[in-house]
Amino acid sequence: MILELVIALLLGILIGTITGLTPGIHINLVSAILLGLSASLLALVSPLVLVIFLVSMAMTHTFVDYVPSIFLGAPDEENFLSILPGHEMLIKGEAYSAVVYTLYGSLSGLLIILIFSPLFFFFLPIIYPYAERIMPFILILTCFFLIYFEKSSRLWAVLIFTISSLLGIATLNLPIKEPLLPLFTGLFGVSSLITSITKKQTIPPQKIKTLKEITLPKTSFFKAIFASIIASPLCSFLPGMGSGQAAVIGSEVMGDLDRKEFLVLLGAINTIVTGLSFITLYTINKSRTGVAVAIKEIIQLSVKDLFIITGIIFISGIVSFFVTIFIAKYFAKFVSKVNYQILSIIIILILFSVVFYFSSFLGFLAMLISTCVGLTCIYAGVRRTHMMGSLLVSTILYYLL
Amino acid sequence: MNIRKMKTNLKICLVLSLFGILLLIFLSSHLIPPRDSIINLTEKELDNSVAIYGRISEMKKFEESKFYILTITDKTGSITGTLNSKNLSINKTQEYLIIGKITKYENETQIIIGKIIENDS
Numbered sequence: 380m381i382l383e384l385v386i387a388l389l390l391g392i393l394i395g396t397i398t399g400l401t402p403g404i405h406i407n408l409v410s411a412i413l414l415g416l417s418a419s420l421l422a423l424v425s426p427l428v429l430v431i432f433l434v435s436m437a438m439t440h441t442f443v444d445y446v447p448s449i450f451l452g453a454p455d456e457e458n459f460l461s462i463l464p465g466h467e468m469l470i471k472g473e474a475y476s477a478v479v480y481t482l483y484g485s486l487s488g489l490l491i492i493l494i495f496s497p498l499f500f501f502f503l504p505i506i507y508p509y510a511e512r513i514m515p516f517i518l519i520l521t522c523f524f525l526i527y528f529e530k531s532s533r534l535w536a537v538l539i540f541t542i543s544s545l546l547g548i549a550t551l552n553l554p555i556k557e558p559l560l561p562l563f564t565g566l567f568g569v570s571s572l573i574t575s576i577t578k579k580q581t582i583p584p585q586k587i588k589t590l591k592e593i594t595l596p597k598t599s600f601f602k603a604i605f606a607s608i609i610a611s612p613l614c615s616f617l618p619g620m621g622s623g624q625a626a627v628i629g630s631e632v633m634g635d636l637d638r639k640e641f642l643v644l645l646g647a648i649n650t651i652v653t654g655l656s657f658i659t660l661y662t663i664n665k666s667r668t669g670v671a672v673a674i675k676e677i678i679q680l681s682v683k684d685l686f687i688i689t690g691i692i693f694i695s696g697i698v699s700f701f702v703t704i705f706i707a708k709y710f711a712k713f714v715s716k717v718n719y720q721i722l723s724i725i726i727i728l729i730l731f732s733v734v735f736y737f738s739s740f741l742g743f744l745a746m747l748i749s750t751c752v753g754l755t756c757i758y759a760g761v762r763r764t765h766m767m768g769s770l771l772v773s774t775i776l777y778y779l780l
Numbered sequence: 781m782n783i784r785k786m787k788t789n790l791k792i793c794l795v796l797s798l799f800g801i802l803l804l805i806f807l808s809s810h811l812i813p814p815r816d817s818i819i820n821l822t823e824k825e826l827d828n829s830v831a832i833y834g835r836i837s838e839m840k841k842f843e844e845s846k847f848y849i850l851t852i853t854d855k856t857g858s859i860t861g862t863l864n865s866k867n868l869s870i871n872k873t874q875e876y877l878i879i880g881k882i883t884k885y886e887n888e889t890q891i892i893i894g895k896i897i898e899n900d901s
Contacts, residue, residue, distance in 0.1 A: 554829030554879075777864070
C-alpha cells in the first residue's frame, strides 16, 4: 500500500510538471480523463491512491507553471498575471530570479496552508454564508482602487477596464469550451509576444544566481505574504473566485507592490488557493477546482484522508520547488541562445493552435479580439491589471444577479 | 517605436477592440449551440455547450443561495439542471429551449443552465 502511495505521489509530480510546462494542457483535463478511467482504476488501486496522484499533480502544477509563463510569455488560467513582471525581468536577464521569487511565494504558501487548514476546518462552515454575501462588495471596492491608483492616465484606465469587462462578459457567454483560455491568452500572452516582436527585443544571457543571492528585504517579503493571506483564503472557497481575483485584491490592499513582491504574492496565492480548495471540499463539501471535483467523485473524504492530503501538499510542494529550480536553470541557459523573435512567433502559433483545438473557431476569434484589447492597454501605457476587469465584473455580476 | 507610430497603433487597436467586442456581444446573445436530445447528453458532451427543447417537470428552490435544481424532460429522457437565479417563473406544461453546459456531479450528467427561453415554435 505504501509503495502504491509513493508511486502515485511521484506520478502526480511528473504529470504536474508536464501540465505546468505545456501551455493549454491543464490539470483539469487530466482530472477529467482520470475521472473517466476511475471505474477501471479503482478495481486496481484504492481511491486514496488516485486522490494522492491528483493532489500532488495539482500542487506541482502551481509551482512549475511559472516557467513557461515567465520565460516564454505563454500563460495559463491561474498565472497569467506573472507574464507582466516576469517579462520585464526576462529582458533584464533576471528571468531565473523571477521564477525563484514565485517559488519563495509558493513555499510560504505551503506554510500558510498548514496554518489555515485547522481554521478552515473549524470556522469555514460558520463564516461561509457571510463571506459569500460580502464578496461582491470587496470586488467592487477592488475595482475602484484598481482605477483610482493608476498613475499614468485614469481616463485610459477606465476605458481599458470597461472594454475588458465587456469582453469578459461576452466571451464567458459564448458557447465555447474553456472560455478563459482564449481570453487570457489574448489579453496577457499573445499581446506581450507581439510587442516583443515589434520592438525587436533581444534576450540577454540570463543570470543564474544561487538561492542565497536571490533575496528580498524582510518588509517586502512579509508585505507580499500578508497580501496573499488576506486575499487567498476567500478565493479558495467562494464560487467564481480564483487566483487572478485574489492577486488583484491582494495587490490593491497592500498598495504599490514592486515586481519581486508581486511575483512572491502570485506564487503564494496560486499555491494557497489550490491547497485550501481540498480543505474546503471536506469542510463545506463544495468543489472549487477541477481537481477537487474529481476527488469528490472518487472518495468521501474523512479526517484521516484530510491529514494525508495535507501531508501530500507539503511533500509534493517541497519536491516541486527543486524540480522547478532545475527546469528554470535549463530554460535560463536555453532562452538567450535562440532568436527571441522566431521563438515568439513559434509560441504564438502554438498558442493559436491550442486555443483553436480547445475552444474552436469562436474561441480563436475571442482570442484575436482579446489580443487587440491587450495591445490597446500596452500602447495606452496603463497598468495591465486593468484588464482583470474581464474577470472581476463577470464575478461581481455572478454574485449580484 | 516613435510616439506617432505608437499613437496610430493605439487608435487601430482600440477601434479593432471595440468592433470585435460588439461582434462578440452580438454572437453571445444570438448564437445557439447545436440542439440535442437528452438521451445524447452523455459524458462525451462534458464541458460542451448544448441546447435542448424540453419541459421542466420538477423545480426545487434553495432560498439562501439563489439556486434552483430543475428536472428537464423531453421525449427521450430527463436530466437534472442547475440554475443560479433569484426568481424563476416556470409553467410546467410549456416547452422551453434550455441552453447550458454539460457537467458531471456525483456520477450523474447534469446541465448548468445559462438561459431558458420560451419555445414559441
